Amino acid sequence: MAEQCILVVEDEAAIRDMLSFTLTAANYKVIEAPNAEQGWKLLLEHQPDCVLLDWMLPGVSGISLAQRIRQNDQTATTPIIMLTARGEENDQVQGFESGADDYVVKPFSPRALVARVKALLRRQSPEKSTLDLIKTGPLKLDLSSYRFTVNDEEVKLGPTEFKLMQFFMTHSNRVYTRVQLLDQVWGENVVVEERTVDVHIRRLRKLLDPVGAADYIQTVRGAGYRFSVD
Template structure:
């Protein structure tokens, strides 16, 4: 994200195949001072993202040519979009779609019909979090891992492991307090914030993805309670 948190500092890419929704979002976002681009499908979204380098992407799930889930995965594979906020906008509000969205690397999930004021409130929350980052040490070395909190990178056995932003934040948060057990609600509050409404299941998805990349033994499940980082 941009270092400034004035609305005009943020570039937003709207991706939806419904022109009425695109028009609604463009009108409300531009009125708030955002710079807005749009794309009608996932393939065009990839091209536009490379061109305009948006700070925020509002991404529909069901689209022709390339759906939103696949588009999100492809974006997250590119380093320049690792820290880009990706928010899904979709009429498919069942839990499966939400879990799939976060599994692909989404930051947030909003069900249609879209309420412009609620959406703008979410965007303001993201800006506030960028403006007021939590103080933290730069590097954590624990249990064979080196976690570089400024470079958003993890090193294990001399190998660099790149994690999407939320997966990295989850790992580093747990590693900062080894052996302390955190409940899902506490993790949601600290990683996603009070202004983002996601399911507790989202934590489970992200823990699974982190384990796939750094190993199962670093994060322990405490049945009925939550998760903790294993120091040894």
């Protein structure tokens, strides 16, 4: 397997050095940027497998860079882990809504961060034990090319939304609680707030709305979510 590349966008040199050392020891290639402008340039040049992005950057913020990454076709599916000292629930929701796939609050354990990177990259590369092509109504999800289409029109999904859609399309017409979705999509060993599910569901619906598929994901009040094309 080719060496995976991680882009670290962090203005504090000591934290960049720590992340570079930890990730290199875990057999990742690491490239670094001290601000959003250089981070964007390296992102386009190297197409990394994952971005570790500090929220509080000088000049352009990490939130703004995350939004730019999601809005560009070339980078829209790049996994993003937001690094920040802002641990309040509203801050986490803002981070996820900006396009982040995971959110790590400083100070953090380097080993725990590596585990989050590995878990996110696993979501980026679905298990090949499933069918390469999943079809449900007008929806097609191709695991081999990592493409998702509705009525043959491609919809760009981030890694978490892709994994969430994969789960929904293979488990339709059944209600799943937020906890069940966290275990199935994020993994049982990843600790995130239940509200994270709501944020990603909202993001997924927003992506599906222009192609008329947002209503396939239904909220079941007091229970959770159900996916159905019927």
